[in-house]
Amino acid sequence: MDRQRIINLLAAISAITVFGFTLGLMFPLLSLIMEREGIPSQVIGYSAALQPLGIVLSVFAIPPMVRRFGAKVVVLGAAVMTALVIVSYPFLPIFWWWFGLRILHGFFVSTLFAISEAWIVKFSEGPWRSRILALYASVLALSFGGGPLLISFTGIDTAAPFLIGAVILLVATIPIFFVKDEEVDSEDEAPLSVFGFIRKAPILLFAVGMFAIIDAANLGFLPVYAVKKGFDNEMAALALTAFVIGNTVLQFPIGWLADHIPKRVVMLGCGIATAVASALIPTVFGTPLLWPVLTVAGAASAGIYTVSLSELGDRFSGHELVTGTASFSTTWGGGALLGSLMAGWSIAGFGPDGLPY
Template sequence: MDRRRFINLLAAIAAITVFGFTFGLMFPLLSLIMESRGIAPQWIGYNAAMHPAGIVLSVFAIPYVVSRFGAKKAVIGAGLVTASVIVSYPFFPVFWWWFGFRVMQGFFVSILFAISEAWIVRFSEGAWRSRILALYTSILALSFGGGPAIIGLTGIEGALPFFVGAAVLLFAILPIFFVKDEEVDSEDETPLSVIAFARKEPVLLFAVGMFAILDAANLSFLPVYAVKKGFDQDMAALALTAFVLGNTVLQFPIGWCADHFPKRWVMVGCGVLSGTGSFLVPFVFGTWALWPVLTVMGATAAGIYTVALAELGERFSGHELVTGTASFSTMWGLGALVGSLAAGWSIAGFGPDGLPFTMAAVFMVFVASATVSAIRVRRPAR
């Protein structure tokens, strides 16, 4: 890897992982604030769903924005607007301002995330691609885990946690000034449309969507679930930290498997472990076994995304790669929309344990579909 590519890769990873800290803070923070104010779980779910709704709205704008302004300017502008939205939350009532803010946050975060992730996928090319992407996912998970942990220091009252989140996000913009993506910024061809990309890679998009359902449901509702099961707010936030921190240990082995075995079968294995872990949560809650179960469940769910990114990078480059990561963001948004709503409905309709059982059922559907895909593809390992 040449020096310029290495610097670009480090800068892009630094930016997106610092951003991940803010992202990991905002989801549980908003949910816990609304829960403390007595807002019903289904309404917390509706509010959480506004974030992925904004992501879905942004996907058709991303190829145009990159073509019109350039990748670097688009990321910097999106980061500044997102920070402004974050500091606005504590000064406006939940209904209906927070719903609009979360749509805006999702829209601009998607621009920042899709472009930065396209850089990471492209600059990590080579035989170690899956392991480099696994390392990136591990670092990103660590930053996600740091977000909920901050709640224990700042609490959920007042403007302080929001200002901390906005300040950290502004730091995420700084490494972007060191990135130069000549391949995208110099191309003049018409960007591949999202619909055209979906026709080329429906299985990868489906995998991202299934992962997003579990990811968003737990980011939004795992702390609420833990409170309803008897944890205090600090312990509830740590439960979410355990869910995301497993990636720091287990993502690299998953990446190694994806570099040596058919990627579709690696996805199947990750789906089996994630679904089984979710099913076990109600049975191990309150015991020491809860923590490793949450860790493995979160790590293997994220592993599906890691493997999908690696396969994406093998097939696309330039504007098509940006459109691919934007399409991934869209599927994450759609999946997160379903996950947020399903989580709120499952808790309201079946009690707290409805959440993990519903997520287990979702992953069984994914395992079945991914198995069919793996049998058909039989793609040789690199």
């Protein structure tokens, strides 16, 4: 693997880290602040759903932006705009400014994700692809866990988590300056369209959508659930960290299984494990068993995405592979929007335990 390809991969993984960290930070942070202010769960759900809406909308804007300015410039611009959005939250009122900010937040972070994941897929070709994708999945999972962990140290009563998050975001984008900004040819526009991919991989997109529903519901509402069940804000943030940190350790075992038995079997097993672990959460809440159950639930749900991405790489290459990564991103946005709404409705209608059930 040549030096420039390694630089491009490191830069892309850095940008993916930004994506994971900012989502892992902002989903629970904003939900906890709104919960503290006495805002109903339905409204928190509507607010959380606007960030995935921004992700979906970004698909229609990314192609012309990349065509006009180049991928590297677009990624750097998206990082700066994401940082500006983040630092705006604590200085603007929740109604109605936060609703618009969350759409912008989803839009710019998704731009980082779609282009960076396309870079990872493109520059990881060859015998190192599986290991690079495993590293990518682990880094993404770890970055998600870093967000709520930061909340456990800073709390939610000051602008500190917002300012720290914005600084970390900007620092993580520095390697992108060293990416060789290749010209985008006419084929680079199509990968950012979803519709042509649906007929070829409907089950993969369904799996990604299910993961997104589970992921967004827990990112946005697991801390709220924990507070309603008696945890303080710091412990509630750690509950979310336990949920997302498990798949950092378990990505490689899940990938190993997917390399030795049919991927669809592993995907189904991850789905069953997620359902069982989620159903156990109310039973074990307040006991030491809560933490491993949350870890298993998070690892198994993320395993659905990991195995889906692995099968995508097995079945598609070149142009179609990049089309798949963009389709995954868009499907995640739609599923996350639905997951946020469903979580808010469930908690409002059935109480806190409506979330895991």
